[in-house]
Amino acid sequence: MQLFNLKDKSEQVSFCEAVKRGIGREQGLFFMDKIEPIADIDGLLKLPLVERSCRVLRHLIGSELTELEDIVSSAFTFKAPLVKADDDIYALELFHGPTLAFKDFGARFMARVLGAVRGDSRLTILTATSGDTGAAVAAAFYGQPGINVVVLYPKGMISPLQEKLIATLGGNIHAVEVDGTFDECQDLVKRAFDDLPFRAQVGLNSANSINISRLLAQVCYYFEAAAQLTSRQREHLMFAVPCGNFGNITAGLIAKALGLKARFAIGCNVNDTVPRYLASGLWDPHPTISTLSNAMDISRPNNWPRVEALVKMQGWSLQDFAAGMLTDDATRKTMRTLYAKTGYVLEPHAAIAYQVLKDNLKPGETGIFLGTAHPAKFKATVDETLGITLPLPPALAQRAQLSESKTELQPDYAALKAFMIEQLV
Numbered sequence: 001m002q003l004f005n006l007k008d009k010s011e012q013v014s015f016c017e018a019v020k021r022g023i024g025r026e027q028g029l030f031f032m033d034k035i036e037p038i039a040d041i042d043g044l045l046k047l048p049l050v051e052r053s054c055r056v057l058r059h060l061i062g063s064e065l066t067e068l069e070d071i072v073s074s075a076f077t078f079k080a081p082l083v084k085a086d087d088d089i090y091a092l093e094l095f096h097g098p099t100l101a102f103k104d105f106g107a108r109f110m111a112r113v114l115g116a117v118r119g120d121s122r123l124t125i126l127t128a129t130s131g132d133t134g135a136a137v138a139a140a141f142y143g144q145p146g147i148n149v150v151v152l153y154p155k156g157m158i159s160p161l162q163e164k165l166i167a168t169l170g171g172n173i174h175a176v177e178v179d180g181t182f183d184e185c186q187d188l189v190k191r192a193f194d195d196l197p198f199r200a201q202v203g204l205n206s207a208n209s210i211n212i213s214r215l216l217a218q219v220c221y222y223f224e225a226a227a228q229l230t231s232r233q234r235e236h237l238m239f240a241v242p243c244g245n246f247g248n249i250t251a252g253l254i255a256k257a258l259g260l261k262a263r264f265a266i267g268c269n270v271n272d273t274v275p276r277y278l279a280s281g282l283w284d285p286h287p288t289i290s291t292l293s294n295a296m297d298i299s300r301p302n303n304w305p306r307v308e309a310l311v312k313m314q315g316w317s318l319q320d321f322a323a324g325m326l327t328d329d330a331t332r333k334t335m336r337t338l339y340a341k342t343g344y345v346l347e348p349h350a351a352i353a354y355q356v357l358k359d360n361l362k363p364g365e366t367g368i369f370l371g372t373a374h375p376a377k378f379k380a381t382v383d384e385t386l387g388i389t390l391p392l393p394p395a396l397a398q399r400a401q402l403s404e405s406k407t408e409l410q411p412d413y414a415a416l417k418a419f420m421i422e423q424l425v
Helices: 015-021 041-045 049-061 068-075 103-117 132-141 160-167 182-194 196-202 212-227 231-235 247-258 273-280 304-314 328-342 348-360 375-386 394-400 413-424
Strands: 002-005 008-014 082-086 089-093 123-128 147-154 173-178 237-242 263-268 322-325 366-371 406-409
Touching: 008 015, 015 103, 015 212, 041 049, 041 212, 049 068, 049 212, 049 247, 068 103, 082 328, 082 348, 082 366, 089 212, 089 348, 103 132, 103 212, 123 132, 123 182, 123 413, 132 147, 132 160, 132 173, 147 160, 147 182, 147 413, 160 173, 160 375, 160 394, 160 406, 173 182, 173 413, 182 196, 182 413, 196 413, 212 237, 212 247, 231 237, 237 247, 237 348, 247 263, 247 304, 263 273, 263 348, 273 322, 322 348, 328 348, 328 375, 348 366, 348 375, 406 413
Parallel strands: 089 366, 123 147, 147 173, 173 406, 237 263, 237 366, 263 322
Antiparallel strands: 002 008, 082 089
């Protein structure tokens, strides 16, 4: 598999090299310049999840990574069920992994790939999270010899249970609470990657969706969703994706390029840079606003260049996307309305995707919205909004009782660098 730096096409690397580097020169993202479709999609959809995912990833990656089949079988050990939530609308529940979020798919795959390709070199995973990425990455890399993980998250802008999943592991997992926004956390990561001597000193890598391995793993569950439908339902299919850093929808569009027939809808909260861009043609990020759907509190999505590259590559149009934005009040209203109608419990991110899907679904289409996190990860919001007492799954109940171990920093690169050198070198 040959990948190119979207900012510097002269930088061309293999899949394994892209995974090890994380990001290219000038903070450019690695991406393919062509995608060959899979010939027999119907046959592919008849396979079980692990076998199908191996075929999809082998098709994309090629002959690299001889351990691929073992990696997939050990990473994808949980289900992604399709659950009916409304008339002609299903939830793809991606929260049945160890940290109860869709990020478990990509993080577990990436951790195993890095373990296979890193050799004897020591690595430091530096990642910024707006909620679920940090927990999934921390769990996936916890206890791995030769690999340290530093997770940056914005103070007061992730849920208490999300923080528990990040800051209660210890060991090789270092939780850093930044007194700023997610975008500022992300800027710190970018500065660290631009600091080439420091990057080499600590063996820096990233587990955000900027790493191509995370992205490719996520392609697999779009096929898993379609596999759970009838052939008639698959003929007219629409996915709605709650979007923050836009890695999730990029993965869905890769699945589309491979031959999965579907339309896509972009769901955002008031950090709606992309919906406004699609409507006006003007890229105008506003200051990030804290919302109920905190994992989507991102004004400058890192993966958007990949979306535009893919749209251009396939000859699509950005106008093919449906898009919508919900305020917090509208999000709560959606949660209440669907619960009253069918009893299905939405958390804020899924609520946005569901509503954008419902607003854009055409007669005769089957709709799937992505449930990216277990509602219990947002227990306070869900309980208050729906007037219920949501029980905590065992994985959350156990961690909720543990004490946190974290370092508090200002959004200052010199302070972050000094902390990492002290802890890791």
